[in-house]
Amino acid sequence: MSATVEFAKMNGLGNKILVVDMRGRGDRVTPAAAIALNAGPDTQFDQIMAIHDPKAAGTDAWIDILNSDGSKAQACGNGTRCVVQALASETGKKVYTFQTVAGILNAIEHEDGTISVDMGKPVFEWDKIPLAEEFQDTSRIELQIGPIDNPVLHSPSVASMGNPHAIFWVDRDPMSFDLGRFGPLLENHPMFPERANITLAQVTSQSSITTRTWERGAGLTLACGSAACATAVSAARTRRTGREVAVKVASSPNQGVLTIEWRERDGHVIMTGPAEWEWSGTLDPSTGAWSRDAAHGAEAR
Numbered sequence: 001m002s003a004t005v006e007f008a009k010m011n012g013l014g015n016k017i018l019v020v021d022m023r024g025r026g027d028r029v030t031p032a033a034a035i036a037l038n039a040g041p042d043t044q045f046d047q048i049m050a051i052h053d054p055k056a057a058g059t060d061a062w063i064d065i066l067n068s069d070g071s072k073a074q075a076c077g078n079g080t081r082c083v084v085q086a087l088a089s090e091t092g093k094k095v096y097t098f099q100t101v102a103g104i105l106n107a108i109e110h111e112d113g114t115i116s117v118d119m120g121k122p123v124f125e126w127d128k129i130p131l132a133e134e135f136q137d138t139s140r141i142e143l144q145i146g147p148i149d150n151p152v153l154h155s156p157s158v159a160s161m162g163n164p165h166a167i168f169w170v171d172r173d174p175m176s177f178d179l180g181r182f183g184p185l186l187e188n189h190p191m192f193p194e195r196a197n198i199t200l201a202q203v204t205s206q207s208s209i210t211t212r213t214w215e216r217g218a219g220l221t222l223a224c225g226s227a228a229c230a231t232a233v234s235a236a237r238t239r240r241t242g243r244e245v246a247v248k249v250a251s252s253p254n255q256g257v258l259t260i261e262w263r264e265r266d267g268h269v270i271m272t273g274p275a276e277w278e279w280s281g282t283l284d285p286s287t288g289a290w291s292r293d294a295a296h297g298a299e300a301r
């Protein structure tokens with residue numbers, strides 16, 4: 001088995017993704033390698049999407065997802081679009097079925113280059129998100145931060161898209177909140193035994209929402225696809241919007257947009273948006289030592 005594997009530095013609306021080709025190997029990208037890669041400015045990332053050989057018939061690949069702190073994630077919408085684009089540019093195939101710890105993901109690359117991912121059904125049961133306390137109605141739970149009689153953020157909707165999300169509804173631009181300060185407190189709040197991704201969401205019309213996300217295991221991010229999905233279903237559930245919305249990601253370059261449809265017929269959430277390749281290289285999945293392909297300027301760390 002070779003010591004190194006190929007990887008691509010990509011992004012989904014600015015969400016920094018490393019797509020690592022682990023096919024034909026029995027090992028995994030180690031948490032130590034993830035932490036080492038994230039320490040360098042060029043390879044800093046939010047998630048690693050490691051493509052492994054398929055484990056189930058009818059699937060194209062098993063995807064292992066790591067956050068930049070080395071922890072595992074069960075879902076990554078922006079990263080899944082990056083995997084589709086990486087594989088489609090290699091094979092020309094447009095339709096994919098992936099398996100992750102959270103289940104099966106179907107995805108398709110469209111003629112215009114955008115990619116749709118069927119993110120499956122959202123989960124609203126308190127013990128499956130999971131929360132530490134029982135709530136019958138998870139569309140608005142008791143949780144707040146800031147002064148007790150004048151909280152800065154309060155009463156989030158919570159949902160799982162395979163991974164746990166809390167959505168705080170705000171009435172002004174999410175960029176005007178100090179999410180860098182409140183994010184870590186909320187991510188690690190005792191209400192969330194497996195931590196949570198924290199999103200601020202401003203509903204701007206029946207069909208548009210502006211978001212900003214603090215990611216579990218990765219911190220302030222330029223975009224988060226599963227958070228956009230959790231936000232869209234929570235907005236529809238609480239009748240703030242209809243079932244099809246444009247989620248504008250406030251912090252993403254050019255304020256990119258994801259289209260999210262919470263499909264009536266089967267309850268699945270379909271996320272559509274772009275993916276962008278930046279450069280490629282090789283890395284050692286056990287240590288994180290890497291080098292950039294010569295075609296893009298030789299560089300090694």
Ligand SMILES: N[C@@H](CCC[C@H](N)C(=O)O)C(=O)O
Binds near residue numbers: 225
């Ligand atoms: N950026 C991702 C979500 C990443 C996973 C998250 N940090 C977690 O631990 O659940 C996306 O686009 O969905």
